[in-house]
Amino acid sequence: MSRNQSSSSSRSSLLFISLLIIITCLQSTVHAKVVKHVFIVDYVEGSPDGVYRDKILAINGQFPGPTIEADLGDTLQVDLVNLIQDGQNTSIHWHGIHQKGSPCEDGASQISQCPLRNGFVQRYQFTLHQAGTYWYHSHVNSQYTDGLWGALIVHNRPEVYDYDGEIVITLNDWYHRTARENEHWHLTPAARGVPPYPDSGMINGLGRYPCDLAVLQNRTCDTTLQSRKVFNTHRNQTYRVRVINVSAYTAFNFSIDGHVLETVEVDGIDSARRVPVDYAVLAAAQRYSFLIRTNGSLNRYLIRADLRIESLLLIEGVNINKFPEALMGDVTAVLQYVDDDIPAETEQVEPFSFQEQVPLKNLSSLICLDEMELSPFDGLPAPPYFDKEFILEAGFYEDEHDVRRGQFNMTPFKLPDHKPLLVQLIDGDKLAPSVFALDVGYMDVVQVVINNPFFGPHPFHLHGASFWVLGMGGWYDGNYDPARHNETLSLTGVKRDTVLVQEQSWAVIRFVADNPGVWTFHCHIDWHNLSGMAMTFVVGRDQISRAVRFTEEGRRVCAHHKLEDLIDKGDQPDTSDATNNSSHTTLVLLALISIVLYL
Ligand SMILES: [Cu+2]
Missing domain, CATH: 2.60.40.420 (Cupredoxins -  blue copper proteins)
Structure with missing residues (x-):
């Protein structure tokens, strides 16, 4: 082929590709x-x-x-x-x-x-x-x-990934006291930084509590109102099971009896391959999608969300919840094949008629999801460098009122009591030290080392971006130590928006600051976030004051408060x-x- 022919054919293929892109764009606009x-x-x-x-x-x-x-x-x-x-x-x-x-x-x-x-x-x-x-x-x-x-x-x-149907599952912890009651207690010296102990765990908003213990607390309890969710499926199909842990505190082990979970998504990021597991740990705010094949020999199987009670802090005599033993660790729902004349039902009422289970393998031989195997489908690794690095230590210290507060680097986060931070940045204001704002340039690659030398694991969530997890330690691995840990870091691990840092351990994350704005990074144990385990990244301060405009709607919402009234x-x-x-x-x-x- 002559050079002319070759360039004309590459021109026409360019034209074809351009047309294809335009058509695709038009289609997506139309749709x-x-x-x-x-x-x-x-x-x-x-x-x-x-x-x-x-x-x-x-x-x-x-x-x-x-x-x-x-x-x-x-x-x-x-x-x-x-x-x-x-x-x-x-x-x-x-x-x-x-x-x-x-x-x-x-x-x-x-x-x-x-x-x-x-x-x-x-x-x-x-x-x-x-x-x-x-x-x-x-x-x-x-x-x-x-x-x-x-x-x-x-x-x-x-x-x-192809599938025939979808199931959306939410896991949550539940409290019999209102958020206000729990907040007020948690922000007193008596709480000593310990979160309110949950009363129950739920799947899709349905759970159980021992009524005899509820009566002792003068609460009305009715077992006939206790039910669990039934998910109806058809045999020999592939379902995408989307699991979301919306808890304020609790982590769960999620599994479905008799079914392998092929992990295909983590926090909105498709996985490069299907990762088959028996169960997965979901910390507060984390999500996974699993593909399951409905090819079991039975018609009904238990969906299990086992509360990870061992990561709930329990100190004798220190809790607003005086009945922690009432928390039932086995939260269940039912996966049902509705073929073979099995009627579809949406809920089962206590006493649950179905308690059988497929004999599981020896517990120690169960395969737990290793999130680091879930490298992103787009194949893009973390950048091999960073422009800025921050080292954050998550901890708890008493404030001037003896309230034990969560914090990063001994700075308990406090929300501003007048203008929202974004408005302050648009106006070019200086931010208060109590909002622990760290500046990063637009398009900077940011590395954050998170150390957790205190008690309890923390699921840390970043607004405004997903991050690659380069590495994380196991329980009691100590703070991040480059000499010991650097060679364990990987650029091709998981990318997500909420990472669990184990007790007395560490994690290293990296993100591209491509989204001008002010984005909070906080523990998603909501009680820790409330007391101050939060900070903010200011991405592209110049871009914000130059190019970001506060919306008319935002102004209207603010105008409903008198200025001195803007405090949350x-x-x-x-x-x-x-x-x-x-x-x-x-x-x-x-x-x-x-x-x-x-x-
Ligand atoms: Cu926390």
């Missing part, structure tokens, strides 16, 4: 849609583990909140209506969604927005640039432990009088009417 939801948040009564609670935060009357489903490239629009009866503020964070180009939509109260005042509406709107398994939750104090959370699934079409009041009763409340209600009604008209 991209706006997924709209209205979330009306208020309290409902309920007994999700059999024990009555009069204040469960629900969305449109539902606990857990509705599962949001959308496709990659769609725009998600959620109108959040705060009708919480006792006047609390609220906000919603979209966990794992980077908000690239939409830093005002991150939902972190007093970081990216003012908390949404009671009686008002806030519209979140952003494009979904990442497919995978995510979730949403309140980001005001520990409010999400009252029930304000749900799953957020972004489909890729086609998906990387999630843990304080609303002081507005009845007249104010009625005008709030009118506003909400007007807003609802306009939403309906708009739809």
